[in-house]
Amino acid sequence: xxxSWKWPAAITTLTGLLFAGACTPNPTxxxxxxxxxxxxxxxxxxxxxxxxxxxxxxxKTYMPSGKHDDYVLFASGGHSGQVHVIGVPSMRLLKTIAVxxxxxxQGYGYGGGPSEVLKKGNMPSGKExxxxxxxxxxxxxxxxxxxGRFLFINDKANARLAVIDLRDFETKQIIKNPNAISDHGxxxxxxxxxxxxxxxxxxxxxxxxxxxxxNYKEKYRALLTFWKFDPLAGRxxxxxxxxxxxxxxxxxxxxxxKGASDGLVFVNSFNTEMAxxxxxxxxxxxxxGASKNDVDYxxxxxxxxxxxxxxxxxxRTVNGMxxxxxxxxxxxxxxxxxxxxxxxxxxxxxxxxxxIVVGGKLxxxxxxxxxxxxxxxxxxxxxxxDPFGVPILSLDDxxxxxxxxxxxxxxxxxxxxxxxYTSMFLDSAVARWTLGGADKGQHPxxxxxxxxxxxxxxxxxxxxxxxxxxxxxxxxxxxxxxxWSTDRFxxxxxxxxxxxxxxxxxxxxxxxxxxxxxxxxxAEPHYAQLMRADRLKPYEVYPFVGFNPETGQKDPNAVLSxxxxxxxxxxxxxxxxxxxxxxxxxxEHVTVNEGDxxxxxxxxxxxxxxxxxxxxxxxxxxxxxxxxxxxxxxxxKADQPGVFPFYCTEFCSAxxxxxxxxxxxxxx
Amino acid sequence: xxxxxxxxxxxxxxxxxxFFWPHLLLMLASLLLCLSVFLPFWSIKMNAPxxxxxxxxxxxxxxxxxxxxxxxxxxxxxxxxPLDEGGKLERKVSLGAVGxxxxxxxxxxxxxxxxxxxxxxxxxxxxxxxxxxxxxxLYRYGHSVDPESxxxxxxxxxxxxxxxxxxxxQFITEAxxxxxxxxxxxxxxxxxxxxxxxxxxxxxxxLARRRAGVP
Numbered sequence: 001x002x003x004s005w006k007w008p009a010a011i012t013t014l015t016g017l018l019f020a021g022a023c024t025p026n027p028t029x030x031x032x033x034x035x036x037x038x039x040x041x042x043x044x045x046x047x048x049x050x051x052x053x054x055x056x057x058x059x060k061t062y063m064p065s066g067k068h069d070d071y072v073l074f075a076s077g078g079h080s081g082q083v084h085v086i087g088v089p090s091m092r093l094l095k096t097i098a099v100x101x102x103x104x105x106q107g108y109g110y111g112g113g114p115s116e117v118l119k120k121g122n123m124p125s126g127k128e129x130x131x132x133x134x135x136x137x138x139x140x141x142x143x144x145x146x147x148g149r150f151l152f153i154n155d156k157a158n159a160r161l162a163v164i165d166l167r168d169f170e171t172k173q174i175i176k177n178p179n180a181i182s183d184h185g186x187x188x189x190x191x192x193x194x195x196x197x198x199x200x201x202x203x204x205x206x207x208x209x210x211x212x213x214x215n216y217k218e219k220y221r222a223l224l225t226f227w228k229f230d231p232l233a234g235r236x237x238x239x240x241x242x243x244x245x246x247x248x249x250x251x252x253x254x255x256x257x258k259g260a261s262d263g264l265v266f267v268n269s270f271n272t273e274m275a276x277x278x279x280x281x282x283x284x285x286x287x288x289g290a291s292k293n294d295v296d297y298x299x300x301x302x303x304x305x306x307x308x309x310x311x312x313x314x315x316r317t318v319n320g321m322x323x324x325x326x327x328x329x330x331x332x333x334x335x336x337x338x339x340x341x342x343x344x345x346x347x348x349x350x351x352x353x354x355x356i357v358v359g360g361k362l363x364x365x366x367x368x369x370x371x372x373x374x375x376x377x378x379x380x381x382x383x384x385x386d387p388f389g390v391p392i393l394s395l396d397d398x399x400x401x402x403x404x405x406x407x408x409x410x411x412x413x414x415x416x417x418x419x420x421y422t423s424m425f426l427d428s429a430v431a432r433w434t435l436g437g438a439d440k441g442q443h444p445x446x447x448x449x450x451x452x453x454x455x456x457x458x459x460x461x462x463x464x465x466x467x468x469x470x471x472x473x474x475x476x477x478x479x480x481x482x483x484w485s486t487d488r489f490x491x492x493x494x495x496x497x498x499x500x501x502x503x504x505x506x507x508x509x510x511x512x513x514x515x516x517x518x519x520x521x522x523a524e525p526h527y528a529q530l531m532r533a534d535r536l537k538p539y540e541v542y543p544f545v546g547f548n549p550e551t552g553q554k555d556p557n558a559v560l561s562x563x564x565x566x567x568x569x570x571x572x573x574x575x576x577x578x579x580x581x582x583x584x585x586x587x588e589h590v591t592v593n594e595g596d597x598x599x600x601x602x603x604x605x606x607x608x609x610x611x612x613x614x615x616x617x618x619x620x621x622x623x624x625x626x627x628x629x630x631x632x633x634x635x636x637k638a639d640q641p642g643v644f645p646f647y648c649t650e651f652c653s654a655x656x657x658x659x660x661x662x663x664x665x666x667x668x
Numbered sequence: 669x670x671x672x673x674x675x676x677x678x679x680x681x682x683x684x685x686x687f688f689w690p691h692l693l694l695m696l697a698s699l700l701l702c703l704s705v706f707l708p709f710w711s712i713k714m715n716a717p718x719x720x721x722x723x724x725x726x727x728x729x730x731x732x733x734x735x736x737x738x739x740x741x742x743x744x745x746x747x748x749x750p751l752d753e754g755g756k757l758e759r760k761v762s763l764g765a766v767g768x769x770x771x772x773x774x775x776x777x778x779x780x781x782x783x784x785x786x787x788x789x790x791x792x793x794x795x796x797x798x799x800x801x802x803x804x805x806l807y808r809y810g811h812s813v814d815p816e817s818x819x820x821x822x823x824x825x826x827x828x829x830x831x832x833x834x835x836x837x838q839f840i841t842e843a844x845x846x847x848x849x850x851x852x853x854x855x856x857x858x859x860x861x862x863x864x865x866x867x868x869x870x871x872x873x874x875l876a877r878r879r880a881g882v883p
Binding site for chain 1: 737738745
């Protein structure tokens with residue numbers, strides 16, 4: 001035998017190494033003492049130049065084999081159109097969920113049910129969209145806390161919303177907004193996930209019809225969409241959803257009120273200047289024109305009242321969606337503005353709902369608004385109006401506090417100790433500061449005070465803390481979602497990964513520390529939410545054999561047993577029923593005629609965890625993921641004559657390579 | 669109660685307890701036997717690196733439970749029949765048979781001659797018949813490896829041990845008896861003791877009758 005010498009050689013080498021290891025003299029000669037760091041750990045630390053802080057960070061984040069993370073980070077995958085699921089504190093990427101972009105591992109977009117989900121997100125014209133710019137993942141909530149059931153995410157580029165079911169971590173629904181082409185302040189949920197809010201960004205003519213930019217003030221509008229969520233069906237109910245027309249400012253992030261502010265939705269804006277750009281014509285570019293005013297408007301919307309108006313009040317219907325007009329919104333007192341400093345970015349409601357924090361972006365403060373004051377000012381009304389007649393509540397009437405944090409405050413999350421954490425883009429730091437009022441916690445520092453600024457690397461955008469945007473935040477970790485990584489990782493060319501930095505948010509009175517750098521080499525993530533892992537209750541395998549993940553029911557064409565394998569021919573339509581189990585497909589020979597329509601039903605009849613099979617047909621761009629119990633039907637035209645092997649694409653067993661068959665297409 | 673006496677045909681007296689105990693034991697035996705059908709008789713746990721929680725087949729008197737589908741799936745590589753094929757007849761008649769045995773035991777309460785002994789025999793031998801049959805099924809099962817199957821050439825015919833640890837491929841098997849089997853053993857013990865006491869007292873009754881000249 002040619003290789004027979006290799007094994008003994010390898011074993012000898014290994015034994016030699018082990019022996020050498022055992023004989024290496026102890027560098028310090030000290031035996032590890034009880035409680036102290038063992039000497040060999042110290043020698044590793046010395047060898048690698050690790051500081052005590054590094055060792056602390058390693059001990060905080062290292063996850064021994066088989067142990068599970070306590071928290072799960074759901075992070076936007078940015079323009080990869082996906083969602084990343086990351087374990088915390090290990091910061092290991094556990095899974096990437098395909099949402100707006102075809103993804104072959106999950107069999108997403110290569111035939112079968114997932115292709116149908118993707119297709120629903122195409123433009124009404126039929127134009128195919130195969131990517132998305134995912135921005136803000138939002139977990140479903142019950143009483144203002146995550147319930148671990150669903151995840152929503154918006155596509156800024158195309159104004160779409162996706163629903164992911166956390167029982168199987170698969171995208172179940174993609175909705176193309178019928179009247180908007182750009183969104184940003186999505187996909188925030190109301191406290192019991194009554195509505196998923198999709199806020200607008202760049203104003204366009206409603207229904208994205210053509211209108212010259214000269215008609216910006218008259219024709220261009222923003223639309224705030226309230227998608228009605230049906231938790232039993234696990235889908236958005238489009239018929240019960242509605243939109244509200246807003247002035248053509250560039251609306252930005254949004255958040256739904258909770259607790260004291262339940263019933264309200266807050267939306268930021270910039271470009272209340274209604275700048276229309278045109279740098280090439282000598283006009284001020286957007287970046288300058290949209291940043292001229294000292295203040296923009298925080299939008300305050302009474303969504304409960306708006307839902308009543310949508311049901312029974314005056315609306316108009318465009319492309320099948322009910323729209324509450326801007327004039328109606330003003331008349332019915334659904335919409336109020338209050339000034340916010342200069343092109344702000346994030347708007348975040350505190351755990352109690354008593355305060356709303358707006359990050360200044362171009363202003364060094366966070367401005368804190370009081371819900372009670374806002375409600376009082378709304379009741380009083382205001383004679384000061386914007387050009388569209390929307391009442392502007394005076395800042396003095398709504399403001400609770402302003403805290404100077406430094407340069408570029410963007411987004412704010414909270415903990416259960418009365419601290420707020422704000423991402424500081426220009427300072428490249430996480431600012432920790434104290435809350436007051438109903439959210440005042442255990443902190444020893446005075447209210448509304450900056451406590452610490454921790455440098456992060458670099459250019460932090462969003463920020464996440466443990467359930468830090470809910471009514472019941474935790475304490476312990478903050479994740480800085482840094483846009484630039486510059487020198488943090490090996491140089492792998494000019495396209496650099498983002499850097500998710502795990503921060504120990506520390507107890508009150510102590511200092512925050514950076515614990516771990518996690519490169520995200522997939523697009524440009526935006527928002528993320530960090531949830532307790534024990535809230536998740538996913539399937540281990542699908543609940544029964546023949547489960548159709550798109551319908552949640554037994555598929556009528558499910559192949560439940562090996563005995564049901566068969567080929568049924570009806571003229572030019574060939575139906576194949578294939579049970580899938582280790583390590584064979586049945587039938588293994590499928591012969592059709594060129595031009596036949598092939599309808600292939602495949603059911604993974606396994607009940608064992610991780611007994612996953614794939615099904616691909618070479619040359620036909622088909623690849624399915626068949627998880628235990630899952631049924632998929634793929635329909636295609638046999639338009640290429642020849643012999644095409646089909647095989648299992650998940651390494652399922654010792655005889656995985658043998659799990660194949662031939663798809664034979666007889667030429668015409 | 670211990671002072672209560674029964675007057676026999678010839679006027680001699682026996683403590684009531686001499687009647688009470690065999691009746692109690694035999695009724696208990698019948699009850700235990702009935703209960704045993706709800707509990708597992710035997711189980712085999714198969715541990716392998718890729719199954720951190722192991723695979724388990726749990727044998728009840730009338731069915732097999734546990735990771736049957738997975739074990740069948742793995743065994744198909746060896747060309748072995750599904751677990752369901754083993755002891756088909758036994759599983760089909762088992763409930764009826766146990767019911768009959770229980771009734772026969774109860775019958776001995778009313779049959780006061782040597783036939784009572786015969787009626788107790790099935791329950792007495794039942795656990796041992798179960799064991800022997802299980803051994804036979806396991807032997808046949810392990811010897812049904814098909815050399816033409818995918819992995820059949822790599823595994824020699826084997827007999828999984830009825831009790832204790834064995835090894836098949838990458839699996840370490842661990843077989844043990846279940847509560848149902850122990851109940852059936854206890855029932856057999858009760859039958860044995862009960863019938864012995866039964867014979868002792870009813871023999872006295874018969875002798876007393878003979879002495880008194882009662883037919």
